[in-house]
Amino acid sequence: MRGVVACALVVSAVHGGVLTNTGVGKTQAEVDAYAHGVFRLRLRQEGKRTYEVSDVVVVDPSETPAADASGKTTHPAADSVSLTLSGNQASFRAGEAGAIDLAVTQADLNTGDIAATVTFPKASRLYGIPEHAVDMSLKNDVTYRLMNLDVFRYKLQDPGGIYGSKPFMHAHSPTHTVGLFWVNSAETNVKVKDLNGGWETQWSSKGGIYDVFFLPGPTPQDVLRQYSYVTGHSAMHPQFSMGYHQCRWNYRSEEDTLTVDEGFDKYNIPYDVIWLDIEHTDKKKYFTWDPHNFPNPKDMINKIAAKGRKVVTISDPHIKREAGYHVHDEATAKGYYVMTKEGKDYEGDCWPGKSSWLDFYNSRVRSWYAGLYAYDKYPGSTPDLYTWIDMNEPSVFNSPEVTMDMDAVHARKDGAQATHRELHNMYGYYQSMATYQGLYERTLSPPHTKPSRPFLLSRSFFSGTQRYAAIWTGDNVADWSHLDISVPMLLSMSLAGLTFVGADVGGFFDNPSAELLVRWY
Numbered sequence: 001m002r003g004v005v006a007c008a009l010v011v012s013a014v015h016g017g018v019l020t021n022t023g024v025g026k027t028q029a030e031v032d033a034y035a036h037g038v039f040r041l042r043l044r045q046e047g048k049r050t051y052e053v054s055d056v057v058v059v060d061p062s063e064t065p066a067a068d069a070s071g072k073t074t075h076p077a078a079d080s081v082s083l084t085l086s087g088n089q090a091s092f093r094a095g096e097a098g099a100i101d102l103a104v105t106q107a108d109l110n111t112g113d114i115a116a117t118v119t120f121p122k123a124s125r126l127y128g129i130p131e132h133a134v135d136m137s138l139k140n141d142v143t144y145r146l147m148n149l150d151v152f153r154y155k156l157q158d159p160g161g162i163y164g165s166k167p168f169m170h171a172h173s174p175t176h177t178v179g180l181f182w183v184n185s186a187e188t189n190v191k192v193k194d195l196n197g198g199w200e201t202q203w204s205s206k207g208g209i210y211d212v213f214f215l216p217g218p219t220p221q222d223v224l225r226q227y228s229y230v231t232g233h234s235a236m237h238p239q240f241s242m243g244y245h246q247c248r249w250n251y252r253s254e255e256d257t258l259t260v261d262e263g264f265d266k267y268n269i270p271y272d273v274i275w276l277d278i279e280h281t282d283k284k285k286y287f288t289w290d291p292h293n294f295p296n297p298k299d300m301i302n303k304i305a306a307k308g309r310k311v312v313t314i315s316d317p318h319i320k321r322e323a324g325y326h327v328h329d330e331a332t333a334k335g336y337y338v339m340t341k342e343g344k345d346y347e348g349d350c351w352p353g354k355s356s357w358l359d360f361y362n363s364r365v366r367s368w369y370a371g372l373y374a375y376d377k378y379p380g381s382t383p384d385l386y387t388w389i390d391m392n393e394p395s396v397f398n399s400p401e402v403t404m405d406m407d408a409v410h411a412r413k414d415g416a417q418a419t420h421r422e423l424h425n426m427y428g429y430y431q432s433m434a435t436y437q438g439l440y441e442r443t444l445s446p447p448h449t450k451p452s453r454p455f456l457l458s459r460s461f462f463s464g465t466q467r468y469a470a471i472w473t474g475d476n477v478a479d480w481s482h483l484d485i486s487v488p489m490l491l492s493m494s495l496a497g498l499t500f501v502g503a504d505v506g507g508f509f510d511n512p513s514a515e516l517l518v519r520w521y
Contacts, residue, residue, distance in 0.1 A: 113204065178223065181231070
């Protein structure tokens with residue numbers, strides 16, 4: 001249950017850091033209490049429709065919080081935890097050493113941009129907000145960008161956005177750790193400043209509402225448990241996926257694939273999974289096979305599976321615009337593509353050439369896409385075939401920053417719309433959700449006798465992706481510096497709840513020296 005508090009906040013002009021009433025209207029502050037001492041604060045402009053993140057938070061509020069006359073709400077399940085609202089300020093306290101102070105600093109009705117200053121007065125270090133190719137501990141006077149982008153050969157110690165985003169931060173001190181989850185899927189920037197006695201962070205997002213979870217800790221383990229309680233725990237992946245995976249761009253034929261498989265046997269090297277990139281398809285059309293180079297995919301998979309091994313194929317979110325291609329024909333007929341603001345199918349360039357992108361924001365599209373993984377819909381697939389989803393930031397070759405136009409339009413099943421600007425960082429998340437659904441649902445009927453755990457790997461991610469997919473760090477380089485940076489990158493992702501993560505061993509671009517490859521293994 002939730003308590004709604006009438007608050008003197010107004011989304012309008014900012015004067016001296018305090019939002020004042022200029023006739024636009026008041027903001028309603030909604031405070032929710034969850035289990036484990038967790039508070040949620042949402043600020044909404046009265047009478048204004050604003051996009052809100054959905055499908056990420058997996059639990060409901062536990063109890064109704066009670067605010068006193070001063071605006072202080074004590075958590076019903078933890079009397080040492082409180083949230084106090086006053087003017088444009090929110091002060092969170094967890095015991096004597098846990099503290100977060102939030103001040104609303106901007107809410108622009110014209111652009112939809114929002115901003116807030118969040119101070120951690122007791123913290124000595126800050127961690128989190130992946131994904132960046134940077135050190136694990138966040139640095140003073142650096143602005144970290146959360147913007148999912150296809151950035152190959154990414155620069156090291158660059159705080160710019162790459163493939164995934166988790167707007168979740170740990171504020172740590174020797175005596176207490178607290179957490180903050182900024183629930184926003186638009187492009188977000190976080191400027192970090194060391195106050196020489198606490199830390200200040202400035203959060204700004206290109207859309208959405210103020211939606212913040214305060215996590216009381218008191219230990220780093222507790223903060224991660226609380227975050228996982230809110231957004232979901234990591235999926236239990238099948239046992240084989242913990243083994244050795246062999247992948248490259250690209251094995252170009254059944255003969256090539258089986259030769260590699262046999263080579264591992266010849267040299268007595270154990271491995272568990274072999275992966276096929278885009279060249280296995282018929283002209284980059286997903287859920288198909290190249291009829292010349294992969295004419296008998298079931299036979300190939302069965303030969304590999306007979307040794308206890310599995311196969312993974314790639315399925316990207318862009319769909320080749322070719323009449324007669326069943327996925328495109330059906331998506332067009334059903335109106336399942338992301339649209340332009342003029343109401344036409346959004347088009348861009350990617351691996352197949354002219355393409356459109358499925359609107360995974362719509363649960364009806366997700367269910368339809370999940371059905372494509374059924375054995376009778378995906379010719380050549382078997383229970384030993386699993387999935388890798390890539391290019392799902394999404395990557396659009398002929399668009400600014402190699403991603404989807406920000407004014408593209410998504411629509412839910414109920415017709416509610418959102419711009420791509422508002423939900424950009426969740427596009428890959430929704431594809432992970434749909435893919436996981438498909439890989440699970442195919443096991444609910446023969447030849448399966450019981451449901452089986454899905455396995456999928458995604459490049460793009462958001463908070464909650466851990467419920468569905470493993471993640472890797474994308475197109476790294478065969479260089480000692482990329483081996484070095486992979487450690488803090490993976491640890492930062494793990495601190496944000498992504499526990500099944502990895503990097504391309506030996507690098508994706510260039511060729512490693514023998515010493516580098518051995519050391520990476």
